[in-house]
Amino acid sequence: MSIKEFKQHFPKLILKENEPLSLYTYTKTGGPADVVAFPKTTEEVKDVVGWVKKESLPLTVLGNASNLIVKDGGIRGVVMILTEMKQIKIDKKKIIVQSGARLIDTSYAAYEAELTGLEFACGIPGSIGGAVYMNAGAYDGEVSEVIESVTVLTLDGEIKTLDNHELEFSYRHSRIQEIQDIVLEVVFQLKKGHTVEIKERMDELTFLRESKQPLEYPSCGSVFKRPAGYFTGKLIQEAGLQGKIWGGAQISMKHAGFIVNINHATATDYIELIQHIQEVILEKDGVKLVPEVRIIGEDQ
Structure with missing residues (x-):
């Protein structure tokens, strides 16, 4: 496959060849993609999904790449990044959002429309599609609580709508992870609220996030799922791992549940540090x- 051939099929599509994915991931790590496409x-x-299937090429779909590590060898085939699909529409108590829009922006659109239910998401930087994929949540809220339906594209080219029940949400999980459909649009069902109360809650959660999370460094967000009956950060602290440096990556001094890029870290630094944490905690606790x-992609 050549970029020239791709452009011949899709002359209006934004395409980049041999593009470092470190330019897009929140960790600022990751090797190159053969081709990156930005559909609008x-x-x-x-069209891209159909062509990629016809040419028997690998396809990887990304959103905001905030809770993601791309390995240093990068990704072969076509990477489709959906951040150009970011329209947000209000319809009475519903918000209809394209999958590339940021969850943060959607929560603020809800506030401006005097709709309550998405305040918990005011600090989550991921895309709407990514939020559905992993049932993103924070501060006792999850997107599964306010999603009415999701429009998806199957890898066979069929567009269909799944309701909340069909998505089989659970902690940091949705059925999308198994079926690999591409999220195109999400409908949130919210409630009418009071602007002052919504803003107060969002300000409170923003303060908590800024005071507890290492936002001053590149990171992939919360690294581990919360184990039943434990707090991950506390386990890591009590194991004496907080502040540990591995290559250019460090277990954050501000929140031990985060790994930050302090000195040109590689994806391998991140992955090896994650494995080290797992080994220590398993042995100790x-x-x-x-x-x-x-974690996706190929080793270097």
């Missing part, structure tokens, strides 16, 4: 830490 419409997404962050 559902039709473009459908008998607790198996499961990554919340998604």
Whole structure:
């Protein structure tokens, strides 16, 4: 496959060849993709999926790449990044959002429309599609609580709508992880609220996030899922691991549940540090830490 051939099929599509994915991930790590495509419409997404299938090429779909580690060898085939699909519409008590829009922006759109239910998401930087994929949540809220339906594109090119029940949400999980459909649009069902109360809650959660999370450094967000009966950060602290440096990566001094890029870290630094944490905690506490962050791509 050549970029020239791709452009011949999709002359209006934004395409980049041999593009470092470190430019897009929140960790600022990750090797190159053969081709990165930035569709702006559902039709473009459908066309790319159809062409990639016809050419028997690998396809990887990304949103905001905030809770993601791309390995240093990068990704072969076509990477489709959906951040150009970011329209947000209000319809009475519903918000209809394209999958590339940020969850943060959606929560503020809800506030401006005097709709309550998304305040918990005011600090989550991921895309709407990514939020559905992993049932993103914070501060006792999850997107599964306010999603009415999700429009998806199957890898066979069929567009269909799944209701909340069909998505089989659970902690940091949705059925999308198994079926690999591409999220195109999400409908949130919210409630009428009071602007002052919504803003007060959002300000409170923003303060908590800024005071407890290492936002001053690149990171992949919360690294591990919360093990039943434990707090991950506390386990890591009590194991004496907080502040540990591995290559250019460090277990955050501000919040031990985060790994930050302090000195040109590689994806390998992140992955090896994650594995080290898992080994230490399993041996010390008998607790198996499961990554919340998604790790994809090829080794260098």
